[in-house]
Amino acid sequence: EAAEVAFGGNWSAPQLQITNVHARFPDGELSARARLEVSTRAASFELESNFDVHRIAPLLDEDSQRWLAKYAWATPPVMTGSGAVVLPAWTNRQPDWAAEVLPSLRLAAHFAITNGAYLGAPVDWATSHVSYTNLVWRLPDLVAGRPEGQLQLVHVADDNTHEYFFGVHSTIDPRALRPLLGTNQQRGLDYFTFTQPPVIDGEVRGRWRENERIGFAGRVALVDFTFREQTASRFESHSARKKMPGSPR
Numbered sequence: 001e002a003a004e005v006a007f008g009g010n011w012s013a014p015q016l017q018i019t020n021v022h023a024r025f026p027d028g029e030l031s032a033r034a035r036l037e038v039s040t041r042a043a044s045f046e047l048e049s050n051f052d053v054h055r056i057a058p059l060l061d062e063d064s065q066r067w068l069a070k071y072a073w074a075t076p077p078v079m080t081g082s083g084a085v086v087l088p089a090w091t092n093r094q095p096d097w098a099a100e101v102l103p104s105l106r107l108a109a110h111f112a113i114t115n116g117a118y119l120g121a122p123v124d125w126a127t128s129h130v131s132y133t134n135l136v137w138r139l140p141d142l143v144a145g146r147p148e149g150q151l152q153l154v155h156v157a158d159d160n161t162h163e164y165f166f167g168v169h170s171t172i173d174p175r176a177l178r179p180l181l182g183t184n185q186q187r188g189l190d191y192f193t194f195t196q197p198p199v200i201d202g203e204v205r206g207r208w209r210e211n212e213r214i215g216f217a218g219r220v221a222l223v224d225f226t227f228r229e230q231t232a233s234r235f236e237s238h239s240a241r242k243k244m245p246g247s248p249r
Contacts, residue, residue: 001025001055014039025051028076036087044084052076074115081109102159107132120179122146128153135159146172149197162208170200193226202239 007021014037021032028051036043053076057065086104088095095101112127128142139155149171157164173194178186202218222235 023051025055027052041087041089042084043087044082046080046082048080050076050078070119072117072120073113075113077111077113077116079109079111081107083107103135105132118180121177123151144172146176148173157208162210164204164206164208166204168200168202168204171197173197191228194222195224198222198225 002023002025004024005022007018009016009018011017016036016038018032018034021030021034023030028049030047030049030051032045032047034043034045052073054068057068060068084104084106085101088097088100092100108129108131110127110129112125113123114125116123116126123144124146126142126144128139131138131140135158137155137157137159139153142151142153142155144151144153151172152169154167155165174189174192174197175194178189181189199221200218202216204214204216206214216239218239220235220237222232224233225231225235
C-alpha cells in the first residue's frame with residue numbers, strides 16, 4: 001500500500017539507469033536509484049528510506065517474513081544503503097543464484113531505530129552499520145540504548161564456512177531481555193535483584209548448526225545486588241573460552 005509511486009529513467013546503450021524512484025507511504029518515504037551495465041551485467045543501487053518496512057512483507061519469501069516479524073518499532077527506522085551485484089549471463093535461463101551471483105553481491109547500509117523491540121525485548125534506540133561482501137556479513141558497531149545503560153554488539157558471519165562471531169559489552173538490566181529467555185532462564189533471573197545493572201563482556205564463536213563447536217569467553221561484574229534474598233556488595237566472574245578445533249580465530 002503506497003500513497004504515491006513515481007520514477008524516471010533512461011537508456012543509452014549499453015547502460016540502463018533508473019534515476020529517481022520515489023514511493024510515498026502514510027508513514028514515510030523511499031527514494032532510490034539504480035544502474036545496469038548490460039554488457040557486463042553489473043548492477044548497482046543506492047537508497048534512502050524512513051517508512052515502515054513491514055509494509056513490504058507481502059513481497060518477501062516466508063523466511064524473510066519470519067525474520068522481519070521479529071522486529072517492531074513505534075517510529076519507522078531510518079536507513080541509507082547501497083549495493084552492487086553481477087547478474088547471471090542473459091542466456092542462462094536457470095542460473096544457480098547461490099553459486100554464480102551471491103559471491104559478487106556487495107551491500108553497505110546504516111540504520112537508526114527509536115522505540116524499537118526485538119522479539120519483545122524493548123530498546124529506546126539502536127543504530128549500526130551493516131555490510132555484506134565476499135559472502136561475509138559484518139555488523140561492526142551496533143549500539144542499543146535503554147534508560148539504565150547500553151548494549152554494544154559486534155557480529156561477523158561467513159556464509160561460506162558458516163562460522164560466526166559475537167562480541168558483546170552490556171550495561172543494561174538483564175530483566176529487559178526476559179522475552180528472549182525460556183521459562184527456566186526467566187525463573188533463574190527472578191532470583192536476582194539489582195540496584196544497578198551488571199557489566200557483561202563476552203564473545204561467542206562457533207559454526208551454525210554445530211553446537212559442539214561453540215566457544216565462549218566472558219566476564220560478569222555485579223555490585224550491590226541480592227540473590228535469593230541474600231545481599232552481596234560485589235561479585236565478579238570470568239569464564240575461559242573452550243578451544244574449538246577449526247573454529248574462527
